[in-house]
Amino acid sequence: xxxxAFADAISSGLMKVVREMELTGExxxxxxxxxxxxxxxxxxxxxxxxxxxxxxxxxxRWIYHGHILRPILAELGIYQPIPNPxxxxxxxxxxxxxxxxxxxxxKMLETNHGVTxxxxxxxxxxxxxxxxxxxxxxxxxxxDWIWARPQGGELLSHxxxxxxxxxxxxxxxxxxxxxxxxxxxxxxx
Amino acid sequence: MSxxxxxxxxxxxxETLEAPRYAHHFDVLVRxxxxxxxxxxxxxxxxxxxxxxxxxxxxxxxxLLAYLDQGGTIVATGETNWDVFLPGINFTPQPTNWWWxxxxxxDLGVRVASAGHSLFRRLGQDDLTWHxxxxxxxxxxxEVLAVNGEGKPILYVDEVTTPGRMIIxxxxxxxxxxxxxxxxxxxxxxxxxxxxxxxxxxAQTK
Numbered sequence: 184x185x186x187x188a189f190a191d192a193i194s195s196g197l198m199k200v201v202r203e204m205e206l207t208g209e210x211x212x213x214x215x216x217x218x219x220x221x222x223x224x225x226x227x228x229x230x231x232x233x234x235x236x237x238x239x240x241x242x243x244r245w246i247y248h249g250h251i252l253r254p255i256l257a258e259l260g261i262y263q264p265i266p267n268p269x270x271x272x273x274x275x276x277x278x279x280x281x282x283x284x285x286x287x288x289x290k291m292l293e294t295n296h297g298v299t300x301x302x303x304x305x306x307x308x309x310x311x312x313x314x315x316x317x318x319x320x321x322x323x324x325x326x327d328w329i330w331a332r333p334q335g336g337e338l339l340s341h342x343x344x345x346x347x348x349x350x351x352x353x354x355x356x357x358x359x360x361x362x363x364x365x366x367x368x369x370x371x372x
Numbered sequence: 373m374s375x376x377x378x379x380x381x382x383x384x385x386x387e388t389l390e391a392p393r394y395a396h397h398f399d400v401l402v403r404x405x406x407x408x409x410x411x412x413x414x415x416x417x418x419x420x421x422x423x424x425x426x427x428x429x430x431x432x433x434x435x436l437l438a439y440l441d442q443g444g445t446i447v448a449t450g451e452t453n454w455d456v457f458l459p460g461i462n463f464t465p466q467p468t469n470w471w472w473x474x475x476x477x478x479d480l481g482v483r484v485a486s487a488g489h490s491l492f493r494r495l496g497q498d499d500l501t502w503h504x505x506x507x508x509x510x511x512x513x514x515e516v517l518a519v520n521g522e523g524k525p526i527l528y529v530d531e532v533t534t535p536g537r538m539i540i541x542x543x544x545x546x547x548x549x550x551x552x553x554x555x556x557x558x559x560x561x562x563x564x565x566x567x568x569x570x571x572x573x574x575a576q577t578k
Binding site for chain 1: 381470
């Protein structure tokens with residue numbers, strides 16, 4: 184999870200990294216924010232469905248990375264890859280502002296070493312009421328969206344590898360990681 | 373017989389093991405934690421997909437070894453710590469050059485080392501070429517199927533460490549195919565999985 188970007192948050196006690204097999208309901212009950220990485224065991228995570236719902240119910244914020252293939256909430260849908268994507272399908276557009284991305288040129292996250300496709304190659308279907316933050320290509324594929332869940336909590340979905348690992352600018356990566364932690368902690372709104 | 377695949381549950385495992393393209397190559401999907409409830413001897417092949425967290429298989433190393441000792445076949449792809457759950461593994465990681473192909477005419481260096489092997493009726497050298505994560509020092513008597521640019525093994529068959537058979541590679545096709553990325557990884561699985569079914573699933577034994 185590009186741990187160095189979170190070294191300060193971890194050392195200060197703000198963030199705790201938990202291996203999936205060691206997760207307990209208590210972890211969700213005591214957290215304000217949640218990051219799940221692109222390598223999440225989505226099958227195993229199902230056992231925490233009630234804990235995740237309770238976490239959101241009390242206002243928790245969750246950043247989800249990756250392709251949703253086992254929705255843990257009824258409102259979530261199955262990841263849809265862009266069929267036969269071309270270069271133009273990976274052009275990134277900011278559709279609405281969010282404090283994590285504010286002021287960051289989305290174009291800076293579009294390529295790694297000049298190669299597109301690392302940021303995202305499809306989308307997790309946004310639930311009703313979700314707001315698309317960043318989109319891909321002329322089809323405006325909703326690669327990033329934020330959903331204020333009616334019952335409580337917020338979910339930011341990024342349908343790709345961790346967004347703070349994309350692009351070639353180390354300062355932007357660091358900035359994104361720092362903002363992600365601040366947003367999850369309720370310090371960035 | 374049948375092919376059992378370990379299912380660690382990440383999206384790329386779900387896409388590779390469950391989506392229609394390859395699902396018919398796997399008869400049983402088993403979560404690592406459920407292995408103790410499974411009789412592996414009923415299966416001709418145990419397939420361990422790339423990026424299976426090694427700490428989830430480590431508790432089951434003795435069961436996997438017992439399976440090999442009775443003649444079973446284990447296929448394991450890349451980006452895991454094989455040595456904590458399989459015997460006879462000696463792996464050296466290498467920095468991955470993700471960008472080699474951006475140089476016109478560049479050659480990653482992957483070579484088929486055993487062109488007469490039945491696998492290469494289904495796979496060509498280009499189907500093994502996307503990037504490298506490291507190489508193995510297999511035991512004497514193992515059959516090396518593919519090597520990196522320095523001639524170091526990246527895919528081999530070990531029928532000497534145990535009475536069974538281990539087919540080990542540092543290539544990570546499931547991760548990239550399951551990410552809808554890197555067409556060579558899909559071509560690899562398009563050839564490798566039918567070969568696994570035809571050649572390893574009971575049709576041929578040691």
